[in-house]
Amino acid sequence: MLNIQKIRQDFPILNEVINGKPLVYFDNAATTQKPTPVLEALMGYYGHTNANIHRGIHHLAEKATADFEASRHKIRSFLNAQLWEEIIFTYGTTDGINLVAQTYGRKFLKAGDEILISAMEHHSNIVPWQMLCEENGCVLRIIPINDEGELLMDEYEKMLSERTKLVSVVHVSNSLGTINPVAEIIQKAHAVGAKVLIDGAQATSHIDIDVQALDCDFYVFSLHKLYGPTGMGVLYGKKALLDAMPPYRGGGEMIKEVTFDKTTYNELPYKFEAGTPNIADVVAAKTAVEYIENLGKANVAAYEHELLEYATEALQSIDGLRLVGTAKEKISVNSFVMDGIHHQDVGVILDQQGIAIRTGHHCTQPLMHRLGLAGTSRASFAVYNTKEEIDKLVVGLHRVKKMLG
Amino acid sequence: MTINQIQDELVEEFELFDDWEGRYEYIIDLGKKLKPLQEAQKTEDNIIKGCQSRVWLDAHLKENKLFFEADSDAIIVKGLVNMLVKVLSGHPPEEIAKADLYFMQRIGLQQHLAQTRSNGLASMVKQMKNYAVAFQATEQ
Numbered sequence: 001m002l003n004i005q006k007i008r009q010d011f012p013i014l015n016e017v018i019n020g021k022p023l024v025y026f027d028n029a030a031t032t033q034k035p036t037p038v039l040e041a042l043m044g045y046y047g048h049t050n051a052n053i054h055r056g057i058h059h060l061a062e063k064a065t066a067d068f069e070a071s072r073h074k075i076r077s078f079l080n081a082q083l084w085e086e087i088i089f090t091y092g093t094t095d096g097i098n099l100v101a102q103t104y105g106r107k108f109l110k111a112g113d114e115i116l117i118s119a120m121e122h123h124s125n126i127v128p129w130q131m132l133c134e135e136n137g138c139v140l141r142i143i144p145i146n147d148e149g150e151l152l153m154d155e156y157e158k159m160l161s162e163r164t165k166l167v168s169v170v171h172v173s174n175s176l177g178t179i180n181p182v183a184e185i186i187q188k189a190h191a192v193g194a195k196v197l198i199d200g201a202q203a204t205s206h207i208d209i210d211v212q213a214l215d216c217d218f219y220v221f222s223l224h225k226l227y228g229p230t231g232m233g234v235l236y237g238k239k240a241l242l243d244a245m246p247p248y249r250g251g252g253e254m255i256k257e258v259t260f261d262k263t264t265y266n267e268l269p270y271k272f273e274a275g276t277p278n279i280a281d282v283v284a285a286k287t288a289v290e291y292i293e294n295l296g297k298a299n300v301a302a303y304e305h306e307l308l309e310y311a312t313e314a315l316q317s318i319d320g321l322r323l324v325g326t327a328k329e330k331i332s333v334n335s336f337v338m339d340g341i342h343h344q345d346v347g348v349i350l351d352q353q354g355i356a357i358r359t360g361h362h363c364t365q366p367l368m369h370r371l372g373l374a375g376t377s378r379a380s381f382a383v384y385n386t387k388e389e390i391d392k393l394v395v396g397l398h399r400v401k402k403m404l405g
Numbered sequence: 406m407t408i409n410q411i412q413d414e415l416v417e418e419f420e421l422f423d424d425w426e427g428r429y430e431y432i433i434d435l436g437k438k439l440k441p442l443q444e445a446q447k448t449e450d451n452i453i454k455g456c457q458s459r460v461w462l463d464a465h466l467k468e469n470k471l472f473f474e475a476d477s478d479a480i481i482v483k484g485l486v487n488m489l490v491k492v493l494s495g496h497p498p499e500e501i502a503k504a505d506l507y508f509m510q511r512i513g514l515q516q517h518l519a520q521t522r523s524n525g526l527a528s529m530v531k532q533m534k535n536y537a538v539a540f541q542a543t544e545q
Contacts, residue, residue: 344479348429352429403429
């Protein structure tokens with residue numbers, strides 16, 4: 001059993017007072033708050049270690065390099081990847097998808113090849129592929145969903161053919177919370193010879209990830225949704241694929257030897273890490289991963305599921321409120337709409353009561369269009385949230401209704 | 406009344422409320438009272454897209470005074486839009502162009518002007534000023 005009150009003490013921001021009320025932070029799908037050990041890792045890096053990595057021979061440079069690479073090894077084990085070289089540091093999920101589109105996509109996809117994405121994708125897993133399609137004439141096809149927000153797997157199977165070269169789907173929907181059956185998606189795609197990228201932005205803080213068991217070709221996520229720093233993410237890719245991909249950005253660190261006639265490139269993972277990386281955030285990412293590992297992902301998932309069930313029941317008791325996204329397999333995200341009340345008004349009135357939720361289209365405009373909505377209000381829960389806070393949300397929503405209904 | 410006199414009057418009205426609920430109920434009420442735009446005025450040209458809510462703004466010049474009509478699909482934004490229209494509509498373009506809008510700050514609503522991507526209000530103010538500058542140019 002997790003001691004939630006003790007966990008809350010690890011997150012100093014939860015003591016903030018917003019508009020005269022104690023903060024209730026329910027915007028965790030956008031970004032999670034950071035525990036003290038992560039903040040201390042950042043301070044510690046800048047206070048005691050800061051140096052540029054992989055180059056200097058002085059003590060600090062060696063220490064910084066060791067800490068930076070220790071983070072890569074930690075993330076390898078966190079994902080259960082086979083090799084540390086398969087862990088590429090990026091600026092975030094979006095950056096990782098763009099890297100794959102601009103390197104794997106440009107080299108291996110050609111006119112007429114099909115890329116499958118789903119109807120519930122974040123813009124980050126739509127636009128990079130559209131850009132690629134415009135450039136090389138490959139075709140983007142959309143796996144449909146039902147009204148509950150679940151993928152239509154029969155339709156997916158029918159779409160697969162020898163033309164399918166890449167399937168890029170979200171592990172967990174940011175707008176709806178749906179957990180997609182990614183193992184099955186990967187297996188079926190591989191059966192027709194297609195590669196698979198999984199967008200794990202919303203998954204890694206809630207679900208155990210084992211890239212070898214999944215057998216995915218690429219897995220991308222951001223640390224800031226995993227109690228870690230912003231501006232830092234990971235691209236996992238199978239070594240054979242990463243080796244075959246050309247470099248993405250040119251510059252320092254990614255080279256072996258440079259002359260004005262010809263440059264040879266460095267090996268994995270450095271081939272894809274041009275320039276001075278985000279060293280401090282990479283170092284602190286290790287602490288974030290250790291933090292959640294110490295809590296135990298299974299414990300976290302069980303507690304968050306309890307919060308989800310509690311919130312689902314509580315929200316459904318509000319007259320005129322309709323939940324959006326009622327998949328059987330969900331993480332702790334509740335999207336909803338209220339009769340006759342614009343989602344932005346919901347957000348503003350809750351904010352006055354110190355309650356932070358997300359409102360709008362959640363960067364999934366095509367999904368909102370499919371569901372016939374302009375947007376939703378979304379409350380998303382993390383391990384430090386409580387049932388008492390959900391009660392405050394319900395009281396807050398009753399006030400929204402009183403003022404705006 | 407001048408633009409600043411109207412602003413001062415709004416600030417005074419809001420001083421009557423001692424809590425956020427009173428303030429927001431008043432804004433919501435202003436939203437409900439704003440005369441909605443005709444559907445024909447809700448054109449692509451008149452739309453100011455925010456990330457979350459939409460604002461429509463239409464303007465016309467009459468006897469050297471610039472008049473605004475506006476609307477929004479979210480009621481709180483509509484209330485704020487009403488306040489901006491109250492303050493700026495019906496004045497000569499040159500006065501609108503150089504107006505210093507301080508009332509949102511004084512009332513404590515400046516965060517609504519800062520969230521440029523979420524509600525389009527900051528873009529609306531800019532657009533109102535653009536109209537004023539453009540009409541000033543046609544006058545000369």
